[in-house]
Amino acid sequence: MGKDLIQKSLKDSLFTGIIALALFGPIVGLRTVAKNEVLVVEPKWFVVLLIVAFCAVGRFFINIYTYKKEKRRGESSSLGKAISNFLDEKGAQIAIAAIAFSIIFPFMPFADRYWMDIAIMMMTYIMLGWGLNIVIGLAGLLDLGYVAFYAVGAYSYALFAIHFGWSFWICLPIAGLFAGMFGILLGFPVLRLRGDYLAIVTLAFGEMIRILLLNWYELTKGPDGLTGIPRPSFFGLPFKRYPDEGVETFHTFFGLEYDPMQRIIFLYYLILILALITNAFTIKIRRLPVGRAWEALREDEIACKSLGVNPRNTKLTAFAVGAMFGGFAGSFFATRQAFISPESFTFIESAIIVAIVVLGGMGSQTGVVLSTIFLIGLIEVFRDFESYRMVAFGGAMVLIMVFRPRGILAKRKPTITMGKHG
Amino acid sequence: MSNTLLDVQNLTMKFGGLIAIDDLTFSAKKDHITSIIGPNGAGKTTVFNCLTGFYKATAGSMYLNKENNKMDLKKFSDFKVAQKAGVARTFQNIRLFPQMSVLENMMVAQHNKLMVASGFSILGLINSKSYLQKEKEAMEISKYWLDIIGLTNRADDNAGDLPYGDQRKLEIVRAMCIEPHLLCLDEPAAGLNAKESADLNKLLKFIKNDKKTGILLIEHDMSVVMGISDHVVVLNYGKKIFEGTAKETKNSPEVIEAYLGTED
Numbered sequence: 001m002g003k004d005l006i007q008k009s010l011k012d013s014l015f016t017g018i019i020a021l022a023l024f025g026p027i028v029g030l031r032t033v034a035k036n037e038v039l040v041v042e043p044k045w046f047v048v049l050l051i052v053a054f055c056a057v058g059r060f061f062i063n064i065y066t067y068k069k070e071k072r073r074g075e076s077s078s079l080g081k082a083i084s085n086f087l088d089e090k091g092a093q094i095a096i097a098a099i100a101f102s103i104i105f106p107f108m109p110f111a112d113r114y115w116m117d118i119a120i121m122m123m124t125y126i127m128l129g130w131g132l133n134i135v136i137g138l139a140g141l142l143d144l145g146y147v148a149f150y151a152v153g154a155y156s157y158a159l160f161a162i163h164f165g166w167s168f169w170i171c172l173p174i175a176g177l178f179a180g181m182f183g184i185l186l187g188f189p190v191l192r193l194r195g196d197y198l199a200i201v202t203l204a205f206g207e208m209i210r211i212l213l214l215n216w217y218e219l220t221k222g223p224d225g226l227t228g229i230p231r232p233s234f235f236g237l238p239f240k241r242y243p244d245e246g247v248e249t250f251h252t253f254f255g256l257e258y259d260p261m262q263r264i265i266f267l268y269y270l271i272l273i274l275a276l277i278t279n280a281f282t283i284k285i286r287r288l289p290v291g292r293a294w295e296a297l298r299e300d301e302i303a304c305k306s307l308g309v310n311p312r313n314t315k316l317t318a319f320a321v322g323a324m325f326g327g328f329a330g331s332f333f334a335t336r337q338a339f340i341s342p343e344s345f346t347f348i349e350s351a352i353i354v355a356i357v358v359l360g361g362m363g364s365q366t367g368v369v370l371s372t373i374f375l376i377g378l379i380e381v382f383r384d385f386e387s388y389r390m391v392a393f394g395g396a397m398v399l400i401m402v403f404r405p406r407g408i409l410a411k412r413k414p415t416i417t418m419g420k421h422g
Numbered sequence: 423m424s425n426t427l428l429d430v431q432n433l434t435m436k437f438g439g440l441i442a443i444d445d446l447t448f449s450a451k452k453d454h455i456t457s458i459i460g461p462n463g464a465g466k467t468t469v470f471n472c473l474t475g476f477y478k479a480t481a482g483s484m485y486l487n488k489e490n491n492k493m494d495l496k497k498f499s500d501f502k503v504a505q506k507a508g509v510a511r512t513f514q515n516i517r518l519f520p521q522m523s524v525l526e527n528m529m530v531a532q533h534n535k536l537m538v539a540s541g542f543s544i545l546g547l548i549n550s551k552s553y554l555q556k557e558k559e560a561m562e563i564s565k566y567w568l569d570i571i572g573l574t575n576r577a578d579d580n581a582g583d584l585p586y587g588d589q590r591k592l593e594i595v596r597a598m599c600i601e602p603h604l605l606c607l608d609e610p611a612a613g614l615n616a617k618e619s620a621d622l623n624k625l626l627k628f629i630k631n632d633k634k635t636g637i638l639l640i641e642h643d644m645s646v647v648m649g650i651s652d653h654v655v656v657l658n659y660g661k662k663i664f665e666g667t668a669k670e671t672k673n674s675p676e677v678i679e680a681y682l683g684t685e686d
Binding site for chain 2: 281284285288289290292293295296299300302303304305306307308309310311317412414415416417418
């Protein structure tokens with residue numbers, strides 16, 4: 001096997017190198033530069049050579065690595081396993097530590113505006129991931145249009161807040177309710193669909209909502225977006241340097257100096273609380289009959305029917321509950337940005353959220369957190385490289401799928417246990 | 423005829439031009455194990471699919487006597503047959519929830535009861551005492567059945583990790599968790615060894631005698647059929663060709679012909 005393997009791998013890596021050359025040669029190697037007002041092609045063959053060498057060598061090692069483990073294909077690597085076992089054993093402590101860290105995070109010395117913004121963004125994705133985890137991870141319904149509910153939540157929040165002037169805490173449940181209703185609306189036509197077909201229809205649904213928002217100008221202002229969405233206030237105390245006449249603000253009430261960071265920190269805690277509520281809710285409902293029915297439906301719909309489980313209601317509740325949390329996250333997004341437009345709710349958002357759930361390990365709450373940190377963090381780190389960000393994103397996905405084919409945390413814990421001897 | 427549990431009259435099922443079941447009439451008694459046998463493709467599983475609402479029968483009637491209350495099975499579509507009429511079934515190719523634990527499989531089978539107890543999740547979310555009590559009861563029921571098939575110590579393992587024979591038994595007791603009046607078993611002995619087959623016979627007799635649940639059985643394994651059936655219905659090409667006790671069936675020339683063919 002040994003010699004044969006190396007020979008095969010070499011052949012394969014040579015092939016990879018050729019493909020890489022064909023791809024990167026034109027993309028990276030040829031660059032047009034304006035010289036004396038004339039466009040000149042400037043080749044950069046050295047960079048291409050580096051990339052091609054990297055691909056070929058990488059392919060070679062991946063080959064050797066995976067062939068070596070052929071007998072236990074499908075299982076994940078030992079390193080991944082060790083991490084997963086560690087997380088399993090110390091799960092509770094790690095969760096507490098992580099929550100504690102996220103609570104003190106805004107007061108860390110390095111937590112400036114930039115880090116806070118990233119933290120808020122990550123927390124939003126974590127919340128969306130947890131919401132979508134109900135639909136994909138538990139109920140096994142591949143929903144590629146989740147961003148639609150995020151959009152419905154954001155727009156209903158914005159419209160209610162702008163037109164009726166209601167406060168955040170009133171608009172939030174309304175937005176969630178609206179999103180949940182849209183979840184049921186989507187749920188009905190797709191009840192009979194599974195797998196690929198379901199994915200296609202949900203994808204179309206996501207686009208429909210976006211196009212609707214784009215074209216219903218009277219209501220949504222179309223591509224101009226909605227501006228002037230009220231910022232959240234701290235139980236009625238606004239975060240403003242120069243408040244309106246007779247209105248007490250957050251900093252005067254607490255006798256603090258005005259600092260724009262106060263609002264950011266408040267937003268951070270807001271999304272932290274919303275996300276933790278989502279998490280607590282999911283953990284709890286998973287152990288209730290409806291949660292078990294979701295998972296049973298993912299496992300075998302026909303068996304569910306034979307046991308008298310109503311698949312229609314079960315699916316609809318999964319869609320509705322998942323959508324509701326998407327709606328909550330959407331209202332947060334609207335109030336944070338104070339401006340929303342259909343631009344923010346494109347398919348790529350859905351794709352990122354699905355990637356977070358799938359790469360985290362379907363149904364795993366901790367997995368969602370880890371993959372969010374990994375994926376969003378990576379996108380952020382590569383911010384300076386602009387167009388290469390998505391390459392890094394794709395590369396991260398490939399890495400996870402190579403080392404952990406069933407997601408970062410694939411192990412599922414039973415929702416109810418008999419204990420050692422009943 | 424108060425003892426009749428299931429009464430099937432002139433049941434016909436057509437798929438386009440193909441007649442899968444042709445004018446089938448039979449009945450099953452409350453304290454009986456009624457077997458449906460026949461060569462491959464005789465329409466046995468189709469009968470089950472009609473009874474349990476997976477197919478809509480083209481013609482004929484199916485009535486279930488539930489505590490002297492006659493229920494028309496044709497009125498119920500798929501899951502409602504199990505939920506409302508109390509007809510449970512197992513499948514030819516085992517359909518457990520493989521990634522869920524044995525105990526969870528048993529709990530899902532008690533879904534409807536628990537769903538009501540959890541106030542459609544609202545009482546459950548606030549940890550209401552009455553729900554926790556009901557959940558405990560459901561666990562007791564699960565444990566009771568798992569004790570019977572000897573799987574209590576594997577209750578927390580994934581159902582998909584069990585040996586084949588145990589999966590078969592688990593599927594049967596899981597179906598019993600919905601407290602059915604009629605239990606339809608589709609080839610429960612397929613792929614079992616002699617000992618497992620004997621265990622299965624014991625389990626089915628227990629369900630019949632102690633749980634007073636009527637059993638409708640599709641089976642190829644003649645040792646199971648002959649050992650426990652009170653009544654046998656033989657199908658061939660969708661038609662009933664014989665009906666009688668196990669002994670009568672064994673000696674019936676029509677049945678032998680259907681299985682072994684005739685001399686030309």
